[in-house]
Amino acid sequence: MSSTPILQGQLDEEALDQQLKALIADVLGLDPAQAAAFDADSGLFGHLPELDSMAVAGLLTEMEDRLGIVIDDDDVDGEMLETYGGLRAFAQAKLAPL
Amino acid sequence: MISTWNISASGDGSAGEELLLVFDRGRPARLLILPAWFDEANKLRRFTVEVMRRLDAAGIDTLLPDLPGCNESLTPLSEQTLEGWRTCAAAAAESLGATHVLAIRAGALLAPEGLPGWHYAPQSGPKLLRGMLRAQVIAAREAGNSETSEALLAKGRSEGLTLGGWPIGAAMVRALEAAEPALAPGQTAIAQGQLGGPGLWLRAEPDDDAGQADALAAIICGGLA
Known part of the structure; x- marks a missing residue:
């Protein structure tokens, strides 16, 4: 939505958590409260029926736009998509070394 | 409100008859709608028509032509080119007497240069x-x-x-x-943030949002007032 990437280093853990939950709610049309209740073990791909391959692609593209990161084909694996914690750890790792 | 339009044989040879969804009551403001593409077209179809309904109620004619290769078209999608679609969009604008354009997402790649109007959440x-x-x-x-x-x-x-x-x-x-979508003179971009919610093309399944349709229609009405 917003095409202004967040400046590097500006994003602390809490802000990333909120942003990622809002993004998932936007893509899947979830109630924001439902997304806010996600914890590290909450299942994503394979657990949420709305999250098919097209939706995953939309989710990753939106993560690139909103977080200002680039996600390669090779980055995408079952682990990063299986749980909310996996996705958050992936986003953190992408942001961290910059 | 369901009609057809004819693409002339000039251009790249994609002549034929295509469907046309219109609210045409012969009013002075006539808005050509160039919809989103591919999967986003499905996600945004209802939203697009909801905006048209609101504009109709506000006294604005709207024209949503199918391009060749889209929806029920008899022409194969695989044969379509960007230039061919641009030619068709310009031909539709002319034959339908459009005065303005609303291009949605990748539809912005086809917006005729000669028409003032809007690019909603343009996509490259x-x-x-x-x-x-x-x-x-x-x-x-x-x-x-x-x-x-x-x-x-x-x-x-x-x-x-x-x-x-x-x-x-x-x-x-x-x-x-x-x-890349380019704004011609008289055209302005409408960012998703102006509609007060996340873009409906993001949704995993087609959805609807009356508030966003109200907001987009209000922006267009304001611009035509």
Whole structure:
């Protein structure tokens, strides 16, 4: 939505958590409260029926736009998509070394 | 309100009759709608028509022509080119007597230069391709096949390819790689943030949002007042 990437280093853990939950709610049309209740073990791909391959692609593209990161084909694996914690750890790792 | 329009035989030869959804009551303001493409077209179809209904109530005619290769068209999608669609969009504007244009997402790549109007959440060709290639790669992995975006794109450039069920010709793929929406004089961009909610094309399943339709219609009414 917003095409202004967040400046590097500006994003602390809490802000990333909120942003990622809002993004998932936007893509899947979830109630924001439902997304806010996600914890590290909450299942994503394979657990949420709305999250098919097209939706995953939309989710990753939106993560690139909103977080200002680039996600390669090779980055995408079952682990990063299986749980909310996996996705958050992936986003953190992408942001961290910059 | 369901009609047809005819594409003349000039241009790239994509002559034929296509469907046309209109609210046409012969009023002075006539807005050509160029909808989103491919999967986003489905996600945004109801929203697009909801905006048209609101504009009709506000005294504005709206014209939503199908382009060749889209929806019920008899012409194969795989034969369509960016230039061909641009020619068709301009031909539709002229034959339907449009005074303004509302281009939605990748539809902005086709907005006729001569019409004032709006680009709603315009999408570039490279971003459109990137999202569709990514979906294809992920779907292939689920099926146990390994594909890469680079390899798919290389194939697409030379022989075309099917992404998410949409057969896209090689000329279209090559053109999209460099296609950026450009605002012509009198055209302005409407950012998604102005509609007060997340874009409906993001949704995994088609959805509706009356508030966003109200907001977009209000922006257009304000611009035409």
